[in-house]
Amino acid sequence: MTNATTSRKGTAKAATTSAKRASNVKPATVLIVGAGFAGLGTAIRLQQAGIRNIVILERASAVGGTWRDNSYPGAACDIPSNLYSYSFDPNPDWSRSFSGSAEILSYIEAMVERFGLQQYIRFNQNVTDLSYDDDHGLWHASTEGGASFSGRVAVMAQGPLSNPGFPAIPGIEDFKGKTVHSAAWDHDYDFRGKRVGVIGTGASAIQIIPELAKQAGKLTVFQRTPAWVMPRPDFETPDWQKTLFRKVPASQSALRKGLYLAHESMALAVIWQSPVTRLAERLGRWHLRRQVKDRWLRRQLTPDYRIGCKRILVSNDYYPALQQPNSKLITWPIARISENGVRTVEGIEHQFDAIVYATGFEVSHSGTPFPVRGSAGRLLADDWARGAQAYKSINVAGYPNLFLTFGPNSGPGHNSALVYMESQIDYIVKGVKTILKRNLKALAVKDRAQDEYNAGIQKRLARTNWNSGCKSWYLTEDGFNATMYPGFATQYANQMSELELRDYTLITA
Amino acid sequence: MAKIDLDKxxxxxxxxxWALSDIDWDAPGADLVTAEQWPQLKEFMADLMWIEHVGARAFAAMAKKAPTDTLREIYTYFHAEEQRHANAEMALMKRWGMLDGDELPEPNINLRLVIEWLDRYSDEMPVYVLGTVVPMLEIALDGALCKFLLDTVDDPVCHQAFEKINDDESRHLGVGFTVMEMQGHGATYIKMVEMAAQLMDPRLILGIASYFPLLNKMRDNVVAMGLSEEKLYACMRKFEKIGGRTEDGRRNVWFQIIKFHSRWVVDRNNRFYHAPVDAVVKLTGYIPRRVLPAVPSWVKELTYKPTA
Incomplete structure (x- = not known):
């Protein structure tokens, strides 16, 4: 208790110092952290609403966020491109039904160009602190290089999955060969003919493995939990379709709507247990049986949890890649990593030239990527210590004028993340417009509104597949789900369609 | 043996x-295996290796059905550890020049039938059926055979390997008996009914039909090697003693069945049991190998090489 009080005092002092430091800088209307899909989309919609005093802080020297960082061989999106793109910026030229990361990155770069967003972006500004100044109703951001930026509104769009995560395996530092992480690929390293170990069999791994199997001399894949893998209806876009989309844009909107509804229907299989869940599991097992003939390998690859509990993967070439003569799947638990490779519990040391960690990202269910200090210096990491919570995933009580993209309980398991993001962005625009129109110093969500919202969400989550007993990154160690939204995307869009002022305290300037 | 905290x-x-590379397989002492020991030891090691491997597959099935996450993870480790034992025993065979190139030693026909059964049906078996049979196999066959081996063979590398193997096995047994007691905890009547239903399962009957002759066959092999039958039986009685040390343990219906069965096994005068089972051993000896389906691919995972 004493420590907490001291820490509060300390943080309050830090906030005041930061406020003083930034007082000479002319504040922006909106300060956005991150120039990935979310940050750029927010800037576009703000701009379209006539709000142009925007600053985007980007830690790297290029835009694109996750699609800039995840450039490993085979990187692609699991959602069809016509749905994994913004409805306000359709691209008639997608080359495939499921585009690769390079093409998605080009789409983002073209978006920056088309909407003239360069003027807002400050590159190489890695935010180290974001603090609210109660007196002036301003957010101040400090960055690694010592610069300061301020804004009436702050938007945290740094992404939920942006820092490579390594597994807690003993001896991980001992390996003398090459170490590569899927989210920080080393394009200069030549895998041809090498002995390569891949740790992980999640979403990134199943895209990397087929590509590495083509290059590596010997490929060993270490699996802890087999995932549900569904067939991927991937094909090259015919030219006539591109022409049609260009000449009749409504046809592309119609396809997007169709894809949206098809994905919405998958919620019935993914989010809740229903007869459709069994059907989806049957499809998964059929896919496995069709591609894997050996009974033992099939057993090793058969998931032992209900479909939807963890992320569902899609691939046509993952199972065949595991059966290439140079590939091998290892399901023995890993005992430790040694100088030369990976020691598994069956007593064998698997020796490698390179180990690829396809182990996803650091997931923080309670912390924040940098200290975020709200009203009176309160620390968001403290408020979230027992699991992150927000009002409608977007505002947090005690943090006025702060908006989150991909905030707590906004994750979809069945539909395009960008569909959810568009709802969030439009909500942010409404919020900013309200602040400007009413000349508010603070738009602060009420504690009670946030508590009621979360009680409802947690009650609904208890009935979902995510909370059905498997371990996944969606849950905290205690099994608290601060990640997923328990409903259809349409429900989410409906809840975000109104900014209900009765849930907020409005403080005029 | 106190009841174990499974999380700890x-x-x-x-x-x-531990890993195979922790042992120097080329260290001096291989020549301590005498010329007269060699042929029988070769047979013996091959059987032992296969028993470990069969145990491994049983743990894999148990991991699938384990009632808690902790037990599932423990069984996943035990599956791999049994495989490690088989790998280490194969490495000893390699050291003693008992392997034909890189070839796996051929399993005897009764083991072969058990492998077949495990591959086809073990995943469908209730966890407690295997959870009781496996400690029995471990204590009787593994325990007795390992002890005999150490009494007979002077090679220090063999002793080094089995010290590690025995440490693992003591943990396997500790967990095995704790789980048997967990199963015994609760209403006996319901368990009796459940068990009766399980016994009717033709897949289980097939399993029993391959397990009984395996025990008798192993007994014959061990006796042929010079192990006194009494030592084997002493181990089997240990199962009865430890498994029945608590009320819960004794209430486990599967423990009671296997206990009675082991009493028949050790009683050579029980002709009702031994005459038909020995006959089956003899009969199975006539099964031509070619009528058996190809060995499942998990069987080919064994290796004597410490690195891959």
Whole structure:
């Protein structure tokens, strides 16, 4: 208790110092952290609403966020491109039904160009602190290089999955060969003919493995939990379709709507247990049986949890890649990593030239990527210590004028993340417009509104597949789900369609 | 043996891992295996290796059905550890020049039938059926055979390997008996009915039909090697003693069945049991190998090489 009080005092002092430091800088209307899909989309919609005093802080020297960082061989999106793109910026030229990361990155770069967003972006500004100044109703951001930026509104769009995560395996530092992480690929390293170990069999791994199997001399894949893998209806876009989309844009909107509804229907299989869940599991097992003939390998690859509990993967070439003569799947638990490779519990040391960690990202269910200090210096990491919570995933009580993209309980398991993001962005625009129109110093969500919202969400989550007993990154160690939204995307869009002022305290300037 | 905290046990298992490369398989002492020991030892090691491997597959099935996450993870480790034992025993065979190139030693026909059964049906078996049979196999066959081996063979590398193997096995047994007691905890009547239903399962009957002759066959092999039958039986009685040390343990219906069965096994005068089972051993000896389906691919995972 004493420590907490001291820490509060300390943080309050830090906030005041930061406020003083930034007082000479002319504040922006909106300060956005991150120039990935979310940050750029927010800037576009703000701009379209006539709000142009925007600053985007980007830690790297290029835009694109996750699609800039995840450039490993085979990187692609699991959602069809016509749905994994913004409805306000359709691209008639997608080359495939499921585009690769390079093409998605080009789409983002073209978006920056088309909407003239360069003027807002400050590159190489890695935010180290974001603090609210109660007196002036301003957010101040400090960055690694010592610069300061301020804004009436702050938007945290740094992404939920942006820092490579390594597994807690003993001896991980001992390996003398090459170490590569899927989210920080080393394009200069030549895998041809090498002995390569891949740790992980999640979403990134199943895209990397087929590509590495083509290059590596010997490929060993270490699996802890087999995932549900569904067939991927991937094909090259015919030219006539591109022409049609260009000449009749409504046809592309119609396809997007169709894809949206098809994905919405998958919620019935993914989010809740229903007869459709069994059907989806049957499809998964059929896919496995069709591609894997050996009974033992099939057993090793058969998931032992209900479909939807963890992320569902899609691939046509993952199972065949595991059966290439140079590939091998290892399901023995890993005992430790040694100088030369990976020691598994069956007593064998698997020796490698390179180990690829396809182990996803650091997931923080309670912390924040940098200290975020709200009203009176309160620390968001403290408020979230027992699991992150927000009002409608977007505002947090005690943090006025702060908006989150991909905030707590906004994750979809069945539909395009960008569909959810568009709802969030439009909500942010409404919020900013309200602040400007009413000349508010603070738009602060009420504690009670946030508590009621979360009680409802947690009650609904208890009935979902995510909370059905498997371990996944969606849950905290205690099994608290601060990640997923328990409903259809349409429900989410409906809840975000109104900014209900009765849930907020409005403080005029 | 006190009842075990399974969570602490899992941590201990993770902290006491060893690898084949921890042992110098080329260290001096291989010549301590005498020329007269060699042929019988070769047979013996092949059987032992296969028993470990069969045990491994049983743990894999148990992991699938384990009632808690901790037990599932423990069984996943035990599956791999049994495989490690088989690998280490194969490495000893390699050291003693008992392998034909890189070839796996051929399993005897009764083991072959058990492998077939495990591959086809073990995943469908209730966890407690295997959970009781496996400690029996471990204590009787593994325990007795390992002890005999150490009494007979002077090679220090063999002793070094089996010291590690025995440490693992003691943990396997500790967990095995704790789980048997867990199963015994609760209403006996319901368990009796459940068990009766399980016994009717033709897949289980097939399993029993391959397990009984395996025991008799192993007994014959061990006796042929010079192990006194009494030592084997002493181990089997240990199963009865430890498994029945608590009320819960004694209430486990499967423990009672296997206990009675082991009494028949050790009683050579029980002609009702031994005459038909020995006949089956003899009969199975006539099964031509070619009528058996190809060995499942998990069988080919064994290796004597410390690195891959």
């Amino acid at each position: 046990m899992l941590v201990k298992i993770k902290n006491t891992q």
